[in-house]
Amino acid sequence: MKLSDEARDVLETSLRQNRTGARERQEIDALIAGLPEDRVLLYKNVMSNPVGDLPRYSIHIRLQHMLTFVTFLTLAFTGLPIHFTDSFWAGPFNALLGGVNVTRVIHRTIAAVMIFSMLYHLATIILGPLRQIGLGKFDLRRTILPQWKDLRDFRDDLLYFSGQRPQRPEMDKFMYKQKIHYFAAGFGNTVMVVSGSSFLFPEFWASVLPAGVASHWQELMRLSHPHEALLALLVIAFWHWYNVHLAPGRFPMQWTFLTGKITREHQMEEHFLEYLRNLVELPEERRYLRELLDSRVLDAAARAPAAAYGADTP
Amino acid sequence: MIRPLVAWQKTVAYASLAFVLAWTVFGVYAIWLILTRVD
Numbered sequence: 001m002k003l004s005d006e007a008r009d010v011l012e013t014s015l016r017q018n019r020t021g022a023r024e025r026q027e028i029d030a031l032i033a034g035l036p037e038d039r040v041l042l043y044k045n046v047m048s049n050p051v052g053d054l055p056r057y058s059i060h061i062r063l064q065h066m067l068t069f070v071t072f073l074t075l076a077f078t079g080l081p082i083h084f085t086d087s088f089w090a091g092p093f094n095a096l097l098g099g100v101n102v103t104r105v106i107h108r109t110i111a112a113v114m115i116f117s118m119l120y121h122l123a124t125i126i127l128g129p130l131r132q133i134g135l136g137k138f139d140l141r142r143t144i145l146p147q148w149k150d151l152r153d154f155r156d157d158l159l160y161f162s163g164q165r166p167q168r169p170e171m172d173k174f175m176y177k178q179k180i181h182y183f184a185a186g187f188g189n190t191v192m193v194v195s196g197s198s199f200l201f202p203e204f205w206a207s208v209l210p211a212g213v214a215s216h217w218q219e220l221m222r223l224s225h226p227h228e229a230l231l232a233l234l235v236i237a238f239w240h241w242y243n244v245h246l247a248p249g250r251f252p253m254q255w256t257f258l259t260g261k262i263t264r265e266h267q268m269e270e271h272f273l274e275y276l277r278n279l280v281e282l283p284e285e286r287r288y289l290r291e292l293l294d295s296r297v298l299d300a301a302a303r304a305p306a307a308a309y310g311a312d313t314p
Numbered sequence: 315m316i317r318p319l320v321a322w323q324k325t326v327a328y329a330s331l332a333f334v335l336a337w338t339v340f341g342v343y344a345i346w347l348i349l350t351r352v353d
Contacts, residue, residue, distance in 0.1 A: 048316040050323060073337070080344055087347070230348045237341040241334045249316075253327035265316060 001035035010273045014280040017137045034293045043268035045301045052261025060124045067117035078107040142173050150176040173274040191228045195221035
């Protein structure tokens with residue numbers, strides 16, 4: 001495989017940051033040279049453990065995801081009977097918990113846990129890169145911050161899915177779709193916290209807002225809170241859960257949120273640039289790839305194209 | 315090629331999927347409630 005200039009640059013940066021020796025460099029170059037140009041052929045024929053092969057998320061990120069997961073569901077579940085207090089089903093639900101006032105207390109308590117999770121995440125995304133900078137291993141392309149490349153990747157992915165391009169683009173650790181989702185979630189959380197706090201502390205907001213704005217602000221927040229919740233429900237149910245449960249290659253569930261690991265197949269398909277870093281950082285991954293190339297499995301697959309792309313590919 | 319799931323992995327994965335689908339039904343109901351609310 002001949003690497004693109006972009007991929008070569010990512011690889012060279014990783015080699016430099018990891019102070020990779022000449023012998024290992026040669027080994028990595030030889031492995032990449034032995035890979036087929038057709039990346040679909042490659043990722044459809046590697047062996048993957050369904051619960052994950054390669055590191056992706058730290059324990060902190062997994063804990064934050066779990067906190068978001070639990071607080072989001074609980075907040076939605078308790079928020080609805082508070083918002084629709086007069087509905088026929090809200091009465092019995094609130095009564096089950098001890099009355100609507102108890103539902104409110106639960107909702108606010110869980111909201112406090114969600115805010116803690118946000119602060120925990122902020123600490124992680126600030127301290128993590130600082131540590132990487134200190135170690136001389138920071139690479140902006142490896143973060144979730146949007147880059148111009150994401151626009152090109154988006155265009156190229158559309159071309160691939162409409163049959164105009166033979167392969168998906170070489171994307172980094174976080175692809176354009178994940179970046180949109182992440183910042184949408186960040187925006188949504190902020191709206192929910194600000195609007196929720198406006199209900200709890202109206203005097204505070206009246207004291208910091210210009211005179212005459214406070215009542216309009218409360219109106220705006222009363223509209224924002226349930227409608228942002230509605231938007232979040234839509235995004236979670238029809239976007240996020242499709243991508244991590246139902247999408248081909250992920251069904252019935254992607255395990256990364258539990259194990260912190262991604263499958264080799266997925267990494268090669270959607271995060272090829274990160275896979276190149278894995279080759280630099282993980283000697284065991286180089287061993288796997290060497291064994292795969294020596295076994296001639298890819299050569300055999302290339303000669304039998306009907307079977308080469310796996311049974312799930314038309 | 316992704317190795318097939320073993321029994322406990324199938325249990326976790328499909329239980330999680332069932333939960334997600336049930337929640338989606340609940341989500342659709344919640345959306346219907348919000349959109350049909352007359353203030």
